[in-house]
Structures are given as C-alpha cells and as structure tokens.
Amino acid sequence: MKAARLLALLFITVAWMAGTGCSLVWPSYSNSPLPSQNPSLQGHRVSYVAVAKRENRVVGVLEVDTSQVHDLAPWGRHAADLCADWYPRIATQLGVAEVSSNRVITLYFHRRDGVANTDPKTGLISFSQAYVHGHTNDWGLVIHELVHTLQSYGTNETGYHGWLSEGIADYFRLALFEPDAPLPRLNPDTASHTNSYRTTATFLRWLVKTRDPDLIRKLNLAIRDGQYSPATIQTITGRTWDELWAEFMSAWRAKQVRF
Numbered sequence: 001m002k003a004a005r006l007l008a009l010l011f012i013t014v015a016w017m018a019g020t021g022c023s024l025v026w027p028s029y030s031n032s033p034l035p036s037q038n039p040s041l042q043g044h045r046v047s048y049v050a051v052a053k054r055e056n057r058v059v060g061v062l063e064v065d066t067s068q069v070h071d072l073a074p075w076g077r078h079a080a081d082l083c084a085d086w087y088p089r090i091a092t093q094l095g096v097a098e099v100s101s102n103r104v105i106t107l108y109f110h111r112r113d114g115v116a117n118t119d120p121k122t123g124l125i126s127f128s129q130a131y132v133h134g135h136t137n138d139w140g141l142v143i144h145e146l147v148h149t150l151q152s153y154g155t156n157e158t159g160y161h162g163w164l165s166e167g168i169a170d171y172f173r174l175a176l177f178e179p180d181a182p183l184p185r186l187n188p189d190t191a192s193h194t195n196s197y198r199t200t201a202t203f204l205r206w207l208v209k210t211r212d213p214d215l216i217r218k219l220n221l222a223i224r225d226g227q228y229s230p231a232t233i234q235t236i237t238g239r240t241w242d243e244l245w246a247e248f249m250s251a252w253r254a255k256q257v258r259f
Helices: 002-020 070-094 129-134 139-151 160-177 197-210 215-224 232-237 241-253
Strands: 048-054 057-065 103-110 116-119 124-128
Touching (some): 048 070, 057 070, 070 160, 103 139, 124 129, 139 160, 160 215, 215 232, 232 241
Parallel strands (some): 103 124
Antiparallel strands (some): 048 057
C-alpha cells in the first residue's frame, strides 16, 4: 500500500513539474529512478524529464532512459532539452500541432550496434552508445529522429513513402537545424530524388524555396492521411517528380542552387 502511494506521488510530482515548465533530474540510478510514463514502455527507467510547450501549454513530455549506459546521461539530458524546444516547431510545420499534443517521447540509450531508430507508435527513440560516443556533436540526428515521432505514418509508410519520410526528416535537420552545413555531394549522372536522406532533403529544400513554401506540410499530411500518390506532387506544383528532379539537376549542374 505504501509503495502504491509512493508511486502515485512520484507521478503527481512529474505531472506538476511538467505543468510548471520544470525539468526533473533524478539524482542517481542508485536512488530508484522513475518508471516511464509511457504506457507502452513497461520496465523503462527514467532519470530526466523535459517538457515541450506551445503558448505555455504542455504538448509533449521527453523522457531519458540511460539506465544501460550511465555515462551518456549528460548527453541524454541535452538531447531531451533539444527535443523539448523543437517538438512544437516541427509539429507546427508538419501540420500536426493539434493531434500531436499530450505525447510521451522516450529517448533510450543501449549498447547494441547501429546508429538510431524510432518507433513512432510507441514514441521510443533508441540511440546506440557506440555511435553517440563517436559522434558527440551530432545533434542533427536527434532532430531527424524526433521528426519521425511526429510523422506517425503507420502503415502508409511503404514503398516510395520510405524515401520521402527520410527526406522530410532530414529536411528539418538540414534546412532548419543545420542551415549552414555544407551541401551534400550529388552526382547528377547517378543521383535520384528517391535516394532518401540528404539527397532527398536537399531536393525538398530547393522545392520549398522555388515552388511552394508550404510543400512539406502538404506532403506530410497527404502521407499521414493515406492520400499520397506520385501524382500528389503534380497537384501541388504542376510538375511530376521526374520533371522537378530534372530541373533541380539542371540548376545543380549550373551551380545555381543556393539556400
């Protein structure tokens, strides 16, 4: 009975701090860290919580679980604060500001190989300890994965949606978070708009600048609502993907692509 009351008190404390804009720092993993507030993530332990706000209203909770890799706790805290800052901005630009409210995103750090991956259904972003140790300044990766939690395409993310999903995530990284980063090297003879990640992101960035400043929101909502087809881009811009890519490559060859 006492344990149940204590657990309830802990959750009330977290909820109150979230409502006041505070972040919770649990002092040590030796002092029983908080259980995850995410109902889909039973067993996860949380050492830090940050909150995302829009107009003084809490719209998201960012948890950090470094119970498997304690030395990454400072990195995880900074990543959570970064997510709390960018969460409402990304949601607004994707056109999902309202439906994305009241979500719990968990940043989990593990010892397995890899880089990072996101399960948008549970709001779990997993980071590889080895990758973070070798790329301590790669905060753009955090932004990229955060975008995936807000896309939430579900079963609609298949086939051509995959390259577009990754391209949109990297668009936020390159166009908004790292706008001064060097452009990727593209070979006009071999590159394609479906190459995903930086290639697709740079292409989308050019389209936003030259065709439609609201392009990302329109594409995102079309995929999210299951309404996307290759013809969607023609409806928005008046050109097919292939036609737009040919124009982009022509500008690229002429070194006329500037952001």
